[in-house]
Amino acid sequence: MLNAFIEPMNRAQGHIVLFVIMLLIGAGCEINQNEIMPEDGFLKIYNHPEEKLAFFPESIVELPEGGFIYISAVKDEDADIEYPYTTLVRTSASGELTWTMDYDWLAPTSKLILENGSVGFIAMNQQFDAYVVTIDPGNGMETAQQALDMTMPLCSFLDEQGNLVVLGYDFVTRSSWISKYNDNFELQRSNKLPVNTDLEYLIQRHMNKTGQDYPFFIGAYNNSSGAGYFVNCFYNYTLRTVFLDGSSLEATGDIYSFQTEEGISSIVQKSGNIFGLTSYYEGNNYIMAGAEIDVLSSGNIKDIPAEPLYELTYRAPVMAGSLNTNADQFALFISQTNDNSLVVYQYDLESDSLVNTLSRSFEERVEVRDYIQTTDQGIAILAEIYILGKYKRPLLFKLPPDQFVSEE
Amino acid sequence: MLIGTVRAQEAGYLDQLRIGFGGGANITSIAVLESYNIYEDIGGAQYENSYTKMLQNIGNQYFVQVEWFSKFLIVALRPGTYTYRFSKLNEIDFTNETVERETPYLLRYFTVPLEARYSFDLQRFRPYAGGSVAYSNLLGSLDASNETFIRSRFTAGAVAGTYIDLRYVILDLHAGYNVGLHNITNKTDRFATGNGVTFAQDDIMLNDLQINLSILFSLQKQKHYSNVECFY
Numbered sequence: 001m002l003n004a005f006i007e008p009m010n011r012a013q014g015h016i017v018l019f020v021i022m023l024l025i026g027a028g029c030e031i032n033q034n035e036i037m038p039e040d041g042f043l044k045i046y047n048h049p050e051e052k053l054a055f056f057p058e059s060i061v062e063l064p065e066g067g068f069i070y071i072s073a074v075k076d077e078d079a080d081i082e083y084p085y086t087t088l089v090r091t092s093a094s095g096e097l098t099w100t101m102d103y104d105w106l107a108p109t110s111k112l113i114l115e116n117g118s119v120g121f122i123a124m125n126q127q128f129d130a131y132v133v134t135i136d137p138g139n140g141m142e143t144a145q146q147a148l149d150m151t152m153p154l155c156s157f158l159d160e161q162g163n164l165v166v167l168g169y170d171f172v173t174r175s176s177w178i179s180k181y182n183d184n185f186e187l188q189r190s191n192k193l194p195v196n197t198d199l200e201y202l203i204q205r206h207m208n209k210t211g212q213d214y215p216f217f218i219g220a221y222n223n224s225s226g227a228g229y230f231v232n233c234f235y236n237y238t239l240r241t242v243f244l245d246g247s248s249l250e251a252t253g254d255i256y257s258f259q260t261e262e263g264i265s266s267i268v269q270k271s272g273n274i275f276g277l278t279s280y281y282e283g284n285n286y287i288m289a290g291a292e293i294d295v296l297s298s299g300n301i302k303d304i305p306a307e308p309l310y311e312l313t314y315r316a317p318v319m320a321g322s323l324n325t326n327a328d329q330f331a332l333f334i335s336q337t338n339d340n341s342l343v344v345y346q347y348d349l350e351s352d353s354l355v356n357t358l359s360r361s362f363e364e365r366v367e368v369r370d371y372i373q374t375t376d377q378g379i380a381i382l383a384e385i386y387i388l389g390k391y392k393r394p395l396l397f398k399l400p401p402d403q404f405v406s407e408e
Numbered sequence: 409m410l411i412g413t414v415r416a417q418e419a420g421y422l423d424q425l426r427i428g429f430g431g432g433a434n435i436t437s438i439a440v441l442e443s444y445n446i447y448e449d450i451g452g453a454q455y456e457n458s459y460t461k462m463l464q465n466i467g468n469q470y471f472v473q474v475e476w477f478s479k480f481l482i483v484a485l486r487p488g489t490y491t492y493r494f495s496k497l498n499e500i501d502f503t504n505e506t507v508e509r510e511t512p513y514l515l516r517y518f519t520v521p522l523e524a525r526y527s528f529d530l531q532r533f534r535p536y537a538g539g540s541v542a543y544s545n546l547l548g549s550l551d552a553s554n555e556t557f558i559r560s561r562f563t564a565g566a567v568a569g570t571y572i573d574l575r576y577v578i579l580d581l582h583a584g585y586n587v588g589l590h591n592i593t594n595k596t597d598r599f600a601t602g603n604g605v606t607f608a609q610d611d612i613m614l615n616d617l618q619i620n621l622s623i624l625f626s627l628q629k630q631k632h633y634s635n636v637e638c639f640y
Binding site for chain 2: 023026027030031033036038040041042043044045046047048049050051087089091095096097100340341360361362363387388391400
């Protein structure tokens with residue numbers, strides 16, 4: 001009789017003690033956050049007190065010694081020159097400001113170049129002549145400048161061999177101008193793709209940030225047809241993605257759309273003839289996660305089966321690229337939605353299936369401008385945001401690698 | 409005879425229990441361990457972050473109270489809902505204006521404080537002093553800023569107060585100051601944007617000053633105190 005009373009009591013006490021121990025262990029694990037470092041993931045908005053300045057962030061690189069440098073075009077509404085000047089900002093690995101430097105170079109609409117310990121950017125002078133400018137990443141001081149013998153630079157790309165490919169616009173011959181330079185920025189090859197109509201005004205408004213922002217970009221492909229580049233540019237009346245032979249820079253094929261109002265907004269080669277693309281036409285955005293494209297022929301964007309992305313903003317800028325982790329390879333498409341969110345679509349590179357969608361909402365309007373894979377296998381997204389709904393400023397969003405682990 | 413002894417022990421154990429309920433107000437004090445800001449000034453200026461002052465941070469708590477007492481020593485459990493309020497203030501500087509953004513927090517914890525009290529028997533009034541430790545678990549909320557905190561919280565503190573014996577019930581007037589023992593910020597989710605907030609959560613400890621009033625019912629036979637002493 002007594003045992004019948006005492007034994008359940010002992011069992012109950014044992015369960016309570018076990019529960020308390022489990023609770024303490026669980027709470028201890030949650031409290032111990034020593035392994036989480038500020039540089040693993042952060043979000044920073046870089047404000048400038050001058051209300052009359054508008055910042056247009058363009059490109060970001062991660063430095064080998066840690067930290068980031070990003071470039072912005074800065075439009076001063078009181079300036080005599082209509083084109084925006086150049087600002088570089090260096091941050092620590094956790095996004096805190098290290099230095100900032102302004103340059104007189106105009107319309108820096110290119111990717112930043114990280115080569116041999118120095119950082120470079122491409123911009124133009126007041127005569128529209130394109131230059132590559134290198135700076136000391138330690139303090140931002142300009143170390144060299146070199147003319148690229150082209151005008152109105154629109155975008156650039158550094159391939160795996162260290163060759164620099166630059167897209168410009170020749171307002172004399174009304175052509176898109178593509179040039180390839182070696183790692184000393186010496187001209188190797190150049191080609192002009194005739195637009196056949198005068199689009200200088202559209203180009204000017206794109207560069208001085210008063211008109212439509214066109215998705216000019218350059219990338220590289222390599223498949224059974226050979227190695228080459230894809231360039232999104234004006235060609236033969238329309239905004240096209242043109243495939244160029246890697247040596248001669250001659251056009252081998254292209255994907256076209258309707259004049260300058262529609263086009264491809266991003267592209268990434270997945271394997272062989274399989275590309276991932278996003279586009280905008282007829283008022284909507286579309287994604288083609290695994291489209292088979294013949295780089296030796298010309299085709300219409302509407303002939304490729306596509307999935308609509310109704311959530312994205314009108315003519316949404318999209319940044320496409322790959323993410324290589326120790327376990328898997330992914331294709332990423334990063335853009336912004338109508339409800340002020342940055343969104344990352346993560347596709348498995350082999351199966352072309354959507355494995356994850358990451359979203360970050362903001363109070364104010366945001367727009368993605370660039371992204372890079374960081375050395376820790378996370379990503380850093382450079383975007384612009386309207387602080388207080390009024391002032392356009394850069395935003396840097398670092399996502400840790402565990403956000404991209406595929407769920408088995 | 410053995411059964412009789414056990415029943416006697418049970419009866420003695422129950423005689424030393426008091427059960428009741430209570431509530432009160434609290435004032436939150438924030439101790440910043442490391443400050444973080446979502447805004448960086450390209451011009452190099454430092455933006456000010458601060459928290460509302462203590463007297464603006466008034467919260468409340470409701471709990472049940474279970475006490476075991478011997479002659480001088482009292483062990484009290486006061487599990488309940490403890491709500492803390494405070495606000496973080498962020499400044500953003502512009503040439504022609506300085507914008508101050510306020511992020512209000514309402515943290516509601518389920519807390520289990522365990523207190524040891526040493527009391528002095530002054531008949532009707534029995535003042536006490538002691539110490540407390542508490543485990544808290546943050547309750548869910550639709551407030552987006554709550555995601556910037558971890559669920560668990562441990563505190564330790566000092567308590568003081570007095571029992572007021574009203575014959576059939578005992579009032580417990582209680583004050584305590586609790587110190588957070590660790591950072592309560594969720595380091596993986598310290599940056600909050602959207603849903604009406606844009607801020608970076610500092611590494612903080614949450615301290616609080618509480619004043620409570622409890623009503624306790626003793627299972628012991630009541631002492632016969634009265635406002636008028638009668639002699640028969």
